Amino acid sequence: MKILVCISKTPDTTSKIAFKDGNTKFEENGVQWIINPYDEWYALVRAIELKEKDASIVLHIISVGGADYDPVIRKALALGGDEAIRVNTTNSDTYYIAAQIAEVAKQGAYDLIFTGKETIDYNSSAIGGLLAGMLDLPYVSLATKFELNGTTAVVNREIEGGDEVCEVALPVIVSCEKGVAEQRIPNMRGIMAARTKPLKVVEPAAVEALTNVVNYELPPAKAGVKLVSPDNVAELVRLLHEEAKVI
Amino acid sequence: MPVLIFIDHSEGHIKKASFEALTYGADAAKQLGTTAEGLLLGTVSDDLASLGKYGITKVHQVNNANLDHVDTQVYAKAIEEAVKVIGADILVFSHNQTGKAVAPTVAARLKAGIVTGAVSLPDTSNGFVVKKSVFSGKAFANVNITSAIKIISLNPNSYKIVAAEGTAEINQLNIPITEGKIKVTATNKVSGEVPLTEAEIVVSGGRGLKGPENWGIVEDLAHALHAATACSRPVADSHWRPHHEHVGQTGIQIAPNLYIALGISGAIQHLAGVNRSKIIVVINKDPEAPFFKAADYGIVGDVFDVVPKLTEEMKKLHNA
Numbered sequence: 258m259k260i261l262v263c264i265s266k267t268p269d270t271t272s273k274i275a276f277k278d279g280n281t282k283f284e285e286n287g288v289q290w291i292i293n294p295y296d297e298w299y300a301l302v303r304a305i306e307l308k309e310k311d312a313s314i315v316l317h318i319i320s321v322g323g324a325d326y327d328p329v330i331r332k333a334l335a336l337g338g339d340e341a342i343r344v345n346t347t348n349s350d351t352y353y354i355a356a357q358i359a360e361v362a363k364q365g366a367y368d369l370i371f372t373g374k375e376t377i378d379y380n381s382s383a384i385g386g387l388l389a390g391m392l393d394l395p396y397v398s399l400a401t402k403f404e405l406n407g408t409t410a411v412v413n414r415e416i417e418g419g420d421e422v423c424e425v426a427l428p429v430i431v432s433c434e435k436g437v438a439e440q441r442i443p444n445m446r447g448i449m450a451a452r453t454k455p456l457k458v459v460e461p462a463a464v465e466a467l468t469n470v471v472n473y474e475l476p477p478a479k480a481g482v483k484l485v486s487p488d489n490v491a492e493l494v495r496l497l498h499e500e501a502k503v504i
Numbered sequence: 505m506p507v508l509i510f511i512d513h514s515e516g517h518i519k520k521a522s523f524e525a526l527t528y529g530a531d532a533a534k535q536l537g538t539t540a541e542g543l544l545l546g547t548v549s550d551d552l553a554s555l556g557k558y559g560i561t562k563v564h565q566v567n568n569a570n571l572d573h574v575d576t577q578v579y580a581k582a583i584e585e586a587v588k589v590i591g592a593d594i595l596v597f598s599h600n601q602t603g604k605a606v607a608p609t610v611a612a613r614l615k616a617g618i619v620t621g622a623v624s625l626p627d628t629s630n631g632f633v634v635k636k637s638v639f640s641g642k643a644f645a646n647v648n649i650t651s652a653i654k655i656i657s658l659n660p661n662s663y664k665i666v667a668a669e670g671t672a673e674i675n676q677l678n679i680p681i682t683e684g685k686i687k688v689t690a691t692n693k694v695s696g697e698v699p700l701t702e703a704e705i706v707v708s709g710g711r712g713l714k715g716p717e718n719w720g721i722v723e724d725l726a727h728a729l730h731a732a733t734a735c736s737r738p739v740a741d742s743h744w745r746p747h748h749e750h751v752g753q754t755g756i757q758i759a760p761n762l763y764i765a766l767g768i769s770g771a772i773q774h775l776a777g778v779n780r781s782k783i784i785v786v787i788n789k790d791p792e793a794p795f796f797k798a799a800d801y802g803i804v805g806d807v808f809d810v811v812p813k814l815t816e817e818m819k820k821l822h823n824a
Contacts, residue, residue, distance in 0.1 A: 469647070
């Protein structure tokens with residue numbers, strides 16, 4: 258069985274969000290880069306758990322980005338996985354990125370493709386669905402639990418106010434969120450082993466990007482908090498009713 | 505060419521997010537000098553003709569048992585067929601659970617540029633630019649779509665529903681529907697609760713509540729306000745509350761009209777999940793809690809003292 262896990266590089270969750278060059282580029286100065294948490298904590302760790310149960314599973318990691326992605330790819334390899342593939346491009350259109358992963362996936366004949374539910378920078382939540390459309394494979398999005406029963410995937414997926422249990426024969430694409438697995442810390446042996454694991458760099462396929470970011474904006478600053486005395490709770494209710502008009 | 509809006513439903517009823525999408529699609533169509541039409545896969549007990557009040561002229565319905573649950577392969581092929589028959593070039597989805605699964609799959613099949621998490625109407629003065637939420641609500645990006653067919657997935661609670669007079673024509677669409685591979689074997693739904701992503705008011709509890717046994721005061725306030733309940737990450741991680749209630753950067757991102765945070769300090773990761781809320785109220789006994797900086801209204805006080813009083817006052821208001 259072959260599993261492909263898609264990972265992306267994102268700013269650390271505590272990063273200050275700022276822009277430069279006339280708000281057309283993200284200010285990377287002072288930013289710590291991490292593996293997108295959904296990709297790492299849930300998708301990658303669940304794939305590693307499956308491989309730990311069945312040593313015959315081959316686990317590949319794919320990322321679409323420039324050479325600056327290599328440190329987070331090495332970190333992913335330190336957690337587990339047999340080899341990594343990086344498609345060498347800086348284009349950030351979701352269609353373009355998914356098309357690059359689809360090219361690699363076609364050649365690799367994977368039984369299972371995992372993604373995180375979204376990246377914490379662009380929040381598109383689109384790569385899994387785009388891949389499913391491009392590869393014409395079933396897609397279970399927003400998985401909160403994933404089990405393999407032979408060659409059938411049993412997946413709980415989020416619905417409004419609950420979840421539903423889906424059964425689908427492999428191959429399948431699954432986007433993972435909280436519940437699928439728990440975050441792990443790479444150990445020293447993993448970090449050492451990651452240094453010699455293959456990280457293949459491939460050039461992108463000729464694909465047209467269908468969107469481009471014109472610029473960024475920051476939300477308007479809050480006016481400041483209006484404090485109400487704990488002994489005058491009725492005043493808060495009045496403000497919410499008459500001033501904010503939200504109740 | 506009309507704007508086509510995907511109408512999402514559950515348990516026989518059209519979701520509130522779809523009323524937002526319909527209003528948005530109708531406004532976009534008006535701006536572009538065209539009409540807006542809706543597409544519903546499956547059946548609902550709601551009156552479809554009345555959807556005309558959101559500004560759409562037609563509702564296309566496809567009725568087939570294979571559409572009873574979401575299978576993106578089946579849905580995407582059906583929508584692709586419908587788009588061809590109707591001749592739409594702009595598609596609008598809701599960026600909710602269904603939309604996140606289906607919209608990108610359709611984008612791949614139609615080779616359409618897609619912007620998910622949109623928060624405003626397209627600006628067509630120079631291209632086709634849609635504003636979307638990025639960095640988990642900490643910023644916005646203006647994204648230009650350059651493909652012939654364009655897909656916009658609208659963030660829930662970011663476009664105001666406007667209902668006027670109007671009746672939509674209903675068209676039963678006869679298109680081939682494929683067999684799906686996904687079998688849904690069980691549905692676990694907490695009944696009677698307001699779905700978090702659709703809720704207009706959310707009451708949320710943090711570590712300041714001290715334990716799951718104290719959640720009664722959170723629930724009482726939520727009931728008084730017809731609100732959904734939520735929690736911070738440490739609360740979900742300690743299993744005081746289920747994971748699907750966790751709001752924050754790595755949980756659910758919400759944008760209600762009113763977010764009331766009880767005993768939550770307001771770490772940057774938590775704020776990322778809630779800072780699109782229109783009004784934020786923070787109740788915390790620590791005056792230094794960072795959440796006060798992001799709040800509109802606040803009370804520095806003990807949640808166990810303040811919250812029951814607040815619930816009583818809310819009840820008084822509703823009974824008045």
